[in-house]
Amino acid sequence: MPESFDSMLAELADAAGGSVALPDLAAVRRRAGQRTVRRRMTASAIAFALLCVTGVAGAAIDGRFGRPSGVNTASAPSGSSAGATGTPGSATPSPSATASSGAAEGTDGSFVGVWENSAARGGYLMVFPDGVVGLSETGGASLCYGRVSSGLTASQTAAVKAQDAANSTATAPASTSTSVPSVSASNSIVSPTPSSYTFALPFSAVECDGYGLSSGLALAKVNGESGLTLTLDSPSKASTTGYQASYARVLAISSGALSRATVLTQLVGDWTSISSAGKQTLRILKDGSVMYETAGGTIASTVDFGTIGAYYSVGARVLTGCTKTEALPYCGVLLIQPGASASEVTVYSGSGPATFTRTG
Amino acid sequence: MPDELDFDEFYTASFRRIVGQIYAMTGNLAEAEDSVQEAYARAWQRWKEVRGYGDPEAWIRTVAYRLSVSAWRKSVNRRTAHRRAATSPELPGLTPDHLVLVSALRRISAEQRRAIVLYHLVGLTLAEIAEETGNPVGTVKSHLSRGRKALAPLVSEFAEVGAGGPRRSGTDLAGEW
Numbered sequence: 001m002p003e004s005f006d007s008m009l010a011e012l013a014d015a016a017g018g019s020v021a022l023p024d025l026a027a028v029r030r031r032a033g034q035r036t037v038r039r040r041m042t043a044s045a046i047a048f049a050l051l052c053v054t055g056v057a058g059a060a061i062d063g064r065f066g067r068p069s070g071v072n073t074a075s076a077p078s079g080s081s082a083g084a085t086g087t088p089g090s091a092t093p094s095p096s097a098t099a100s101s102g103a104a105e106g107t108d109g110s111f112v113g114v115w116e117n118s119a120a121r122g123g124y125l126m127v128f129p130d131g132v133v134g135l136s137e138t139g140g141a142s143l144c145y146g147r148v149s150s151g152l153t154a155s156q157t158a159a160v161k162a163q164d165a166a167n168s169t170a171t172a173p174a175s176t177s178t179s180v181p182s183v184s185a186s187n188s189i190v191s192p193t194p195s196s197y198t199f200a201l202p203f204s205a206v207e208c209d210g211y212g213l214s215s216g217l218a219l220a221k222v223n224g225e226s227g228l229t230l231t232l233d234s235p236s237k238a239s240t241t242g243y244q245a246s247y248a249r250v251l252a253i254s255s256g257a258l259s260r261a262t263v264l265t266q267l268v269g270d271w272t273s274i275s276s277a278g279k280q281t282l283r284i285l286k287d288g289s290v291m292y293e294t295a296g297g298t299i300a301s302t303v304d305f306g307t308i309g310a311y312y313s314v315g316a317r318v319l320t321g322c323t324k325t326e327a328l329p330y331c332g333v334l335l336i337q338p339g340a341s342a343s344e345v346t347v348y349s350g351s352g353p354a355t356f357t358r359t360g
Numbered sequence: 361m362p363d364e365l366d367f368d369e370f371y372t373a374s375f376r377r378i379v380g381q382i383y384a385m386t387g388n389l390a391e392a393e394d395s396v397q398e399a400y401a402r403a404w405q406r407w408k409e410v411r412g413y414g415d416p417e418a419w420i421r422t423v424a425y426r427l428s429v430s431a432w433r434k435s436v437n438r439r440t441a442h443r444r445a446a447t448s449p450e451l452p453g454l455t456p457d458h459l460v461l462v463s464a465l466r467r468i469s470a471e472q473r474r475a476i477v478l479y480h481l482v483g484l485t486l487a488e489i490a491e492e493t494g495n496p497v498g499t500v501k502s503h504l505s506r507g508r509k510a511l512a513p514l515v516s517e518f519a520e521v522g523a524g525g526p527r528r529s530g531t532d533l534a535g536e537w
Contacts, residue, residue: 005461005515009481012458013380020379020393025368031401 111219112254114314114335114348115230115247124352125232125247126333127219128317129254130310134333135232136350141294141302142320142332143350222246251348254313263308263316264288266338270360271345282336282347282356284308290318292334292349304332315346367407371400374417381421384477386428387466395427396420418492421482429470464514472507475500 115125126134126143134143222229230247264286271282278301283291288308295301306320320332335348343358375396382392399420403410410416454462465473471493478489486504490497 006480008457008461009384009477012454012461013377013384013481015380015454015458016383016389016392017376017378017380019389020376022372022375023397025371028371028397028400029404031397032404 111221111230112252113249114251114253116250116352117232117245117247123245124348124350125230126253126335126348128310128312132310132317132319132333134335136352141350142292142304142306142318142334143348145319145331145333251314260288260308260311263311263338266342267308267316267336267345269358271347271356272359273347273354273356275354280347280349280354280356282345284336290320290334292318292320292347294349304334306332306334308336366411367404370411370416374420375400378417378421378424381477381482382424382428384465384481385425385470385474387462387473388428391428392424396424398427399424422492425474461515464511467514468507468510469503471495472503472510475503476507476511479504 111127112129113127115127117123117125123136124134124143125136126132128134133146135146136143220231222231230249232245232247264284267284268286269284271284273280273282279295281291281293281295290304290306290308292304292306293302304320306318308316308318310317315335315337318334318336320334337346337348337353339345339355345356345358346353347356378399379389379392379396382396383389386392402423403416403420410419413419465476468476474493475489478484478492479486484492486497486500489495489500493500495503
């Protein structure tokens with residue numbers, strides 16, 4: 001008799017299952033997407049609420065214990081210094097013009113940060129506080145190296161020179177495996193900058209030829225409903241057609257949070273990543289020299305040699321040398337981010353972030 | 361792309377079956393359909409992880425069941441579900457025996473119903489049910505035993521079980537009860 005019960009139950013379940021229409025798979029995926037959006041909105045709301053609570057608590061503490069006389073609460077958090085060159089009467093305070101203070105915080109409205117192009121073309125754009133720019137190209141290994149080349153004030157230029165000098169010191173390993181010259185550009189981005197500010201990026205390396213680089217690229221900030229985005233304008237040239245792309249920031253970059261010793265302690269060793277992008281290997285030596293190799297997959301097979309030369313809140317930047325004799329001092333850019341555990345790092349290359357695990 | 365193909369095949373092959381199972385556990389077809397679809401949406405978000413499990417179908421079933429009995433979710437969807445249920449037609453092809461079975465299943469506790477469906481319909485062993493429900497095997501046995509006893513006066517097939525008889529001939533499961 002229980003066998004009959006099993007049959008009846010099965011018939012009941014079959015009847016129920018058979019009576020529903022199989023929802024379109026696209027509807028399921030759309031639902032998953034909506035769920036992701038809801039989760040992000042919830043997370044944002046929670047973060048905002050925490051921020052508000054922190055602010056209220058801070059205000060309450062201030063009110064309870066009082067502030068030292070003579071301190072202007074409105075200007076207290078400003079990073080401005082003696083070197084600041086704010087426009088008189090401007091509502092936007094000028095940033096510090098001193099590179100050592102890590103003026104270019106990626107959390108503000110500046111260009112600085114790691115940006116992702118969500119459109120079909122895909123790709124990443126990195127803008128560093130010292131004016132170095134990396135732009136990924138479809139199939140490229142490291143990001144194409146570039147520098148901001150126009151629109152800088154005298155103080156910004158001075159800041160960049162100071163940063164370059166610091167980089168130059170940091171990028172002088174006793175390695176014989178690389179011969180990467182130090183950063184020598186005389187311009188940079190120091191945030192915040194006006195929203196209408198436009199930069200030209202003097203790419204000319206052969207690896208980045210797909211961008212129509214000989215005529216330069218321009219970046220502009222757009223504050224849309226979804227937050228700050230950058231638009232990249234690539235002019236057309238004989239071999240390529242121009243295009244415009246939008247980027248959203250996925251990672252903030254700020255200076256001075258990590259030391260060379262701290263970063264190298266975490267990063268020195270051999271690392272491997274195997275993914276749909278192919279097998280990627282990374283070797284980082286004690287002197288900061290780096291070998292980055294890709295084999296097969298969706299990104300070009302290549303070997304890049306470079307040096308860790310700058311350290312930011314998110315990790316270490318690697319500038320790789322040019323494989324052919326070019327006028328530029330560098331050709332590629334990578335960002336290496338230490339992982340939560342000592343056995344993992346995330347490498348932002350031309351194909352985006354990839355997790356590497358320690359193999360040696 | 362292989363991930364998508366895997367998911368598509370899995371979804372097409374299993375969706376209706378799991379809706380039937382969740383319906384048997386909850387007695388509400390609209391709720392079952394909605395929670396199963398939500399479970400697939402969640403699976404799609406982490407398909408690489410879910411496909412690595414030994415039995416992705418069990419993952420979907422567990423998530424869908426939890427969703428369907430979630431008090432919070434019920435309170436949020438109560439009005440919608442009520443509208444849906446009010447307009448949804450009766451299941452086609454149900455015999456009077458089936459209607460009696462549906463009615464009987466609704467009268468036992470949710471845990472007992474889940475255990476009975478997993479055992480009699482899905483065909484899981486006691487250990488597998490224990491794993492899927494997160495209960496000790498002894499608790500599963502208890503749910504099954506009490507569920508069958510509760511069903512005995514309502515479903516003639518269980519009359520002898522309610523009196524203490526074995527459930528399934530040819531297996532050693534009767535001894536586990």
